[in-house]
Amino acid sequence: MINKKLLFKKRPVGLPDEDTWELIDEKLPDLVDGQILIEQEYISLDPAMRGWMNEARSYIKPVEIGDVMRAGSVGKVIKKSGESKFNVGDYVSGWGGVQTHSISNGENLHKIDPEKSSLSSYLGVLGMPGMTAYFGILEEAKVKEGDTVLISGAAGAVGSIVGQIAKIKGCNVVGIAGGEKKCTFIKDDLGFDDAIDYKNGNVIKEIKSKCPKGIDVYFDNVGGEILDAALIFLRRNARIVLCGAISQYNNKDSIKGPKNYLSLLVNRASIKGMVVFDYAPKYEKAIDQISGWIQEGKILINEDIYEGIDNFRSVFLKLFNGKKMGKLILKVKT
Amino acid sequence: MINKKLLFKKRPVGLPDEDTWELIDEKLPDLVDGQILIEQEYISLDPAMRGWMNEARSYIKPVEIGDVMRAGSVGKVIKKSGESKFNVGDYVSGWGGVQTHSISNGENLHKIDPEKSSLSSYLGVLGMPGMTAYFGILEEAKVKEGDTVLISGAAGAVGSIVGQIAKIKGCNVVGIAGGEKKCTFIKDDLGFDDAIDYKNGNVIKEIKSKCPKGIDVYFDNVGGEILDAALIFLRRNARIVLCGAISQYNNKDSIKGPKNYLSLLVNRASIKGMVVFDYAPKYEKAIDQISGWIQEGKILINEDIYEGIDNFRSVFLKLFNGKKMGKLILKVKT
Numbered sequence: 292m293i294n295k296k297l298l299f300k301k302r303p304v305g306l307p308d309e310d311t312w313e314l315i316d317e318k319l320p321d322l323v324d325g326q327i328l329i330e331q332e333y334i335s336l337d338p339a340m341r342g343w344m345n346e347a348r349s350y351i352k353p354v355e356i357g358d359v360m361r362a363g364s365v366g367k368v369i370k371k372s373g374e375s376k377f378n379v380g381d382y383v384s385g386w387g388g389v390q391t392h393s394i395s396n397g398e399n400l401h402k403i404d405p406e407k408s409s410l411s412s413y414l415g416v417l418g419m420p421g422m423t424a425y426f427g428i429l430e431e432a433k434v435k436e437g438d439t440v441l442i443s444g445a446a447g448a449v450g451s452i453v454g455q456i457a458k459i460k461g462c463n464v465v466g467i468a469g470g471e472k473k474c475t476f477i478k479d480d481l482g483f484d485d486a487i488d489y490k491n492g493n494v495i496k497e498i499k500s501k502c503p504k505g506i507d508v509y510f511d512n513v514g515g516e517i518l519d520a521a522l523i524f525l526r527r528n529a530r531i532v533l534c535g536a537i538s539q540y541n542n543k544d545s546i547k548g549p550k551n552y553l554s555l556l557v558n559r560a561s562i563k564g565m566v567v568f569d570y571a572p573k574y575e576k577a578i579d580q581i582s583g584w585i586q587e588g589k590i591l592i593n594e595d596i597y598e599g600i601d602n603f604r605s606v607f608l609k610l611f612n613g614k615k616m617g618k619l620i621l622k623v624k625t
Numbered sequence: 626m627i628n629k630k631l632l633f634k635k636r637p638v639g640l641p642d643e644d645t646w647e648l649i650d651e652k653l654p655d656l657v658d659g660q661i662l663i664e665q666e667y668i669s670l671d672p673a674m675r676g677w678m679n680e681a682r683s684y685i686k687p688v689e690i691g692d693v694m695r696a697g698s699v700g701k702v703i704k705k706s707g708e709s710k711f712n713v714g715d716y717v718s719g720w721g722g723v724q725t726h727s728i729s730n731g732e733n734l735h736k737i738d739p740e741k742s743s744l745s746s747y748l749g750v751l752g753m754p755g756m757t758a759y760f761g762i763l764e765e766a767k768v769k770e771g772d773t774v775l776i777s778g779a780a781g782a783v784g785s786i787v788g789q790i791a792k793i794k795g796c797n798v799v800g801i802a803g804g805e806k807k808c809t810f811i812k813d814d815l816g817f818d819d820a821i822d823y824k825n826g827n828v829i830k831e832i833k834s835k836c837p838k839g840i841d842v843y844f845d846n847v848g849g850e851i852l853d854a855a856l857i858f859l860r861r862n863a864r865i866v867l868c869g870a871i872s873q874y875n876n877k878d879s880i881k882g883p884k885n886y887l888s889l890l891v892n893r894a895s896i897k898g899m900v901v902f903d904y905a906p907k908y909e910k911a912i913d914q915i916s917g918w919i920q921e922g923k924i925l926i927n928e929d930i931y932e933g934i935d936n937f938r939s940v941f942l943k944l945f946n947g948k949k950m951g952k953l954i955l956k957v958k959t
Contacts, residue, residue: 350891519882533890548853548882556867556898557684564890 292319295600296390297360302344305543306611307604311344312360312389314601319392322372329383329393334600335363335414336619337448338512338610341540350566359388360603365403365413366393366623377402384413389603391623408582415448415594415618416585417578423534423567424452425577429460431532431565432508436461439502441521444512445483446473448618449534451593452581453510454483459589462508465501467494467517469613476616481591494520508532514539515547522551529560541611593617599625626653629934630724631694636678639877640945641938645678646694646723648935653726656706663717663727668934669697669748670953671782672846672944675874684900693722694937699737699747700727700957711736718747723937725957742916749782749928749952750919751912757868757901758786759911763794765866765899766842770795773836775855778846779817780807782952783868785927786915787844788817793923796842799835801828801851803947810950815925828854842866848873849881856885863894875945927951933959 293316303311322328343354343361354361364387368377375397377383385400387393403413415421428434440457444450445466454477457464466477467487474486487497498520505526511518514536539546555562584590595615597606600623609615627650637645656662677688677695688695698721702711709731711717719734721727737747749755762768774791778784779800791798800811801821808820821831832854839860845852848870873880889896918924929949931940934957943949
């Protein structure tokens with residue numbers, strides 16, 4: 292049986308180009324005792340993947356040159372050898388990487404229930420982005436009823452869930468997104484109280500007018516100028532959750548630091564970084580809670596699914612060019 | 626009776642110049658019922674004063690043009706009219722401003738005991754800098770035994786106390802200061818474990834070598850490049866206490882933001898701003914505790930006292946040119 296797999300070939304400077312990866316075919320080896328073979332159905336595309344491609348100390352080791360490109364995935368067990376807690380026919384989520392098939396000894400693999408929620412949702416609202424949103428807004432930001440919550444990347448995989456959870460908790464939620472379509476979506480479909488289109492108008496003026504009492508929580512997915520604008524309007528004891536900085540990931544020069552950071556001092560405010568993996572022991576509880584909200588119609592699944600492992604690079608680039616809405620996913624089979 | 630007082634005349638751009646203040650003589654008015662007259666003995670000079678001179682939203686309202694320059698002070702009650710909780714002969718600390726005499730209705734004034742500690746110490750180790758250090762390192766940073774604590778402005782009024790308290794709590798303490806004299810002082814006299822002279826050598830390399838396990842707490846008084854260097858070496862769950870940014874207060878251009886701030890994300894670390902006034906209800910307890918440490922020889926008083934209200938501006942500039950050590954104080958009478 293043939294596995295198509297995407298090898299990481301060259302560390303990119305700026306956006307990944309044609310030389311970054313190579314897609315090759317290999318004959319799958321025989322399973323050894325305890326292994327299972329998974330036919331992958333969906334592959335997760337996340338901004339964090341860009342960070343894993345850099346050779347720098349981080350919260351996770353870099354992808355090495357020659358490795359299969361690291362990615363979250365969901366798939367079906369189609370073969371097993373000897374004893375395993377998984378059975379043929381089980382659906383699982385894990386770190387299958389960018390390939391059509393993966394072989395696993397079962398470590399870091401979770402059985403998932405496609406009856407309970409769609410397979411792809413285990414990469415989005417019930418996967419890493421959903422967990423990030425859930426623990427970020429509830430445990431890091433500790434939102435309270437009545438808080439004004441500002442979210443950047445608000446139509447994205449994480450931001451769209453952050454805002455919906457903040458609404459459930461009785462907050463006043465304002466989202467920042469690029470373009471009228473995304474702004475209309477987060478207001479009309481996701482129920483945000485207001486939206487700011489950073490591509491149209493002055494973000495500073497817009498925050499001032501749409502958060503007239505100031506900001507209690509800023510959930511930052513983007514960094515750069517939007518972070519600087521948010522800093523201006525912090526209320527006393529405001530909390531900034533630092534989840535990402537997508538505007539900076541493909542910088543060829545050095546990162547732009549937030550020049551308004553002294554607002555933290557004046558307002559006794561904080562910026563704190565979070566890494567979702569720290570919450571792994573609590574994932575199950577969060578998945579139950581979010582599944583409940585989906586069933587009650589309080590959280591809308593927001594996915595953008597493209598097809599074909601051959602298209603990986605062009606789909607990956609949608610993470611950074613604004614041309615997707617919600618969780619970006621690659622369906623393996625075309 | 627004549628009062629010499631320093632009026633704030635013009636908001637400075639960058640460092641205050643000759644036109645910023647004017648020293649004038651006025652005849653003191655008669656006291657009205659409930660007022661006391663204080664002969665000021667020592668005036669406090671603090672970096673924060675530079676911020677109060679800007680017309681910007683902050684944690685305290687700006688000094689208005691034409692007002693006596695705001696400053697903390699200690700002095701002796703020499704006259705009273707009618708009922709007051711203070712008596713002639715009492716020593717008091719408060720916000721007397723830059724002048725030889727002040728009139729007060731007793732509000733925000735505290736009786737102090739010159740038998741317990743020197744008068745000037747009520748502006749330093751038992752005053753605002755001492756309170757900032759105490760609550761900053763204990764309640765904001767929540768230092769634990771064994772933590773590596775890095776402190777900028779380490780020979781200054783706040784930094785020198787932060788480091789001494791961190792040593793009492795069993796931390797490994799490294800101070801950053803400008804020049805060999807200050808570095809020797811914080812090691813030999815204050816008992817810091819190590820010192821980094823930022824004027825001599827590469828701060829990044831020095832932090833790497835002197836904090837080999839990384840930094841658990843960074844107490845920031847200076848901002849700028851030193852903050853950026855510290856960010857590189859944060860350990861997981863590190864806490865940065867943002868107390869000041871003296872390198873940035875006289876900037877004519879915009880503030881320099883910390884370009885390495887994404888280290889907060891990777892290391893699940895935080896930056897939090899503090900304003901000492903929030904701890905006012907607990908000052909008394911802190912003063913008792915610090916007085917005890919002074920008596921036990923665990924905290925050394927570190928003051929730099931100059932004389933003469935006529936010299937205010939040149940002494941004030943020592944806050945920013947590195948030419949003082951410890952708490953900067955002006956003795957009113959020459």
